[in-house]
Each structure stands twice: as structure tokens, then as C-alpha cells.
Amino acid sequence: MSLTSPRSLGSPPSVLRRALVVAALLAAGLHVSPVSGAEPAEPAEPDQPRTPTDAAAVFKWGRADWRDEFEVKGPPRDTWQINKPERAENTKGMLSLESARRGTVKALATDQAARYGRWEARVRARRFSTNRTPYQVVWELVPKRRYKCGSKSIVLADYVPGYGSAAGVVRTRPGNELDFGIDLDLSDDTFHTYAVEVTPDHVSWFVDTVVLHTERRPEALSGTRLQPRFRLQATKGERMDHGRLQVDWVRYHDLDRPNQQSIEAPEMTLSTYDGACPPP
Known part of the structure; x- marks a missing residue:
């Protein structure tokens, strides 16, 4: 049986060429305007909704009661207490902490x-060299008063840029420590969002909108007034690699709105700490 040529079907060459071009364009996902005698193009697929990167959007915590988006270029607002002001600046909508060789x-x-409440921040870091000791990146809540040697603090993220895991910790007196670790891509300039919910009866940790742990044991609960803090932690006496910590935004939400998804999650690992002060 012989094959019938396209021209024998009554299609002029120009129409045939357009049909072939249209088919190729549509296959590439491009829009083609209809012409007289041609079928209208299928409507384009609507844009997919933005995937939330914050637990507040997923769990419906509502509008933030306090926030800093770091949108004003230059020095951070004077509400930020910075031990080395020359090492801090708002750049490209982020709080940037730049390390020194020491300290x-x-x-x-x-x-x-x-x-009580919910704290959340979107954070990234970079290690510029690997010849010396790396800085630790720490996003944490520390007591407003009577803070000593890590007691009553809550760490949302503690990691070394380029390494494959981050840790979270809560400490209460007398020497209780509950902690966890999570494998993450912590390569240079990779953002992750870390959050914690603190209530009178539980503490829950979230990483990239997923609840990892919910701890209800009294060893995790201190009822302390907490403040947000970011730090590039040096090792005492060591010459450090050049590092940078950048915060895209940080927010606080109250507990007025209940979570719209379950926060049931495994407990953390309970141990103790010796209360030794970290290096200055």
C-alpha cells in the first residue's frame, strides 16, 4: 500500500508549513495566536502558586507582631545591639554579618x-576559604535577663557552612539539654528557614516549613523572656576562616491563632550539659 502525500489531501503548502510550525511551537510550550481558519491555541497553564518557605504561611500563624525585613540599605536599625558594628550591614535586603579573622x-x-510565641528567620551563610578554623552559624533565642553560659536559651539552628547537618537545642536549669540534628544542604548561600513555637506546655521546631520535633517534657520549659540573636561564633584562640551570615528576614508571631496543621512530632534527645561558658 502506498502512502498518501500531504499535498494529495488538499492542504496548500503554506497551510501545511504553518501547521508544522505551530505544532513545533506548541510542543515547546510557546503561545501561538490563532489565524482565520485555524484552531485557537489551548489556553496557557496558569502559573503555579508560590510554595511557601515559611512555617507561618503553612500553619497559618497570621500577621507578624514584630519583624525586620532589612530593606533599608546601610547600617542595621539601632534596635540591633551589635558587638562589632563595623562587621554588620544591610545589603540587598539582608542583614549581613561579616566575620573577622578572630572573635x-x-x-x-x-x-x-x-x-511565648513563634519566631522564624530565613538564613544563609558562606565560608570563603577552608585554610583555617570555620565559624559556627547560630540562630537562637536568648534570655532577656540572667543569661549565663547558654542556660535557658533555645537554638533554632547551629551549623558550619558547607557541612551537611544542623542542630537545635533547648537548655534549662539545672543542666537539662534537649537537642536534635537534621541533615541539610548547607553549601554556600543556600537558604533555609528555621522556626520555633514556644508555649507553656510545649516547644516545637520547624525547618523549611516542616515540624521536626515537639517536646512536652518539663525539662524543655523555662517560661523565660526570650530575644532573637544571630552570631558567627569563633573558636577561642584560633585564627578563623572568612565567613558571612545573612538573614533575609526575621519575624515573631503570637499564639492567638492555633496551628492549622498537626504539630505532633518526635521528642528530642534528653541529656545534660555542664554549664561551661562558650568562648567570648
């Missing part, structure tokens, strides 16, 4: 403190 760089928010 820790810290930024404490002095205009926000609460016993």
Missing part, C-alpha cells in the same frame, strides 16, 4: 522579647 560577631534584637 565572635553577634547581633541581638533589643526591641523584641516574649515568653
Whole structure:
């Protein structure tokens, strides 16, 4: 049986050529305007909704009661207490803490403190060299008063840029420590969002909108007024690699709105700590 040529079907060459071009364009996902005698193109697929990167959007915590988006270029607002002001700047809509060769760089928010609520920040870091000791990146809540050697603090993320895991910790007196670790891509300039919910009866940790742990044991609960703090932690006496910590935004939400998804999750690992002070 012989094959019938396209021309024998009554299609002029120009129409046939257009049909072939249209088919190729549509296959590539491009829009083609209809012409007289041609079938209209299928409507384009609507844009997919943005996937939330914050637990607040997923669990419906509502509008933030306190926030800093770091949109004003230059020095951070004077509500940030920074131990090395020359090492801190708002750049490209982010709080940037730039390390020195020695010493820790810290930024404490002095205009926000609460016993209970939800804190969340989107954070990334970079290690510029690998010849010396790396800095630790720490996003944490520290007591407004009577803070000593990590007691009563809550760490949302503690990691070394380029390494494959981050840790979270809560400490209460007398020497209780509950912690966890999570494998993450922590390569240079990779963002992750870390959050914690603190209530009178539980503490829950979230990473990239997923609840990892919910701890209800009394060893995790201190009722302390907490403040947000970011730091590049140096090792005492060591010459450090050049590092950078950048915060895209940080927010606080109250507990007025209940979680719209379950926060049931495994407990953390209970141990003790010796209360030794970290290096200055």
C-alpha cells in the first residue's frame, strides 16, 4: 500500500508549513495566536502558586507582631545591639554579618522579647576559604535577663557552612539539654528557614516549613523572656576562616491563632550539659 502525500489531501503548502510550525511551537510550550481558519491555541497553564518557605504561611500563624525585613540599605536599625558594628550591614535586603579573622560577631534584637510565641528567620551563610578554623552559624533565642553560659536559651539552628547537618537545642536549669540534628544542604548561600513555637506546655521546631520535633517534657520549659540573636561564633584562640551570615528576614508571631496543621512530632534527645561558658 502506498502512502498518501500531504499535498494529495488538499492542504496548500503554506497551510501545511504553518501547521508544522505551530505544532513545533506548541510542543515547546510557546503561545501561538490563532489565524482565520485555524484552531485557537489551548489556553496557557496558569502559573503555579508560590510554595511557601515559611512555617507561618503553612500553619497559618497570621500577621507578624514584630519583624525586620532589612530593606533599608546601610547600617542595621539601632534596635540591633551589635558587638562589632563595623562587621554588620544591610545589603540587598539582608542583614549581613561579616566575620573577622578572630572573635565572635553577634547581633541581638533589643526591641523584641516574649515568653511565648513563634519566631522564624530565613538564613544563609558562606565560608570563603577552608585554610583555617570555620565559624559556627547560630540562630537562637536568648534570655532577656540572667543569661549565663547558654542556660535557658533555645537554638533554632547551629551549623558550619558547607557541612551537611544542623542542630537545635533547648537548655534549662539545672543542666537539662534537649537537642536534635537534621541533615541539610548547607553549601554556600543556600537558604533555609528555621522556626520555633514556644508555649507553656510545649516547644516545637520547624525547618523549611516542616515540624521536626515537639517536646512536652518539663525539662524543655523555662517560661523565660526570650530575644532573637544571630552570631558567627569563633573558636577561642584560633585564627578563623572568612565567613558571612545573612538573614533575609526575621519575624515573631503570637499564639492567638492555633496551628492549622498537626504539630505532633518526635521528642528530642534528653541529656545534660555542664554549664561551661562558650568562648567570648
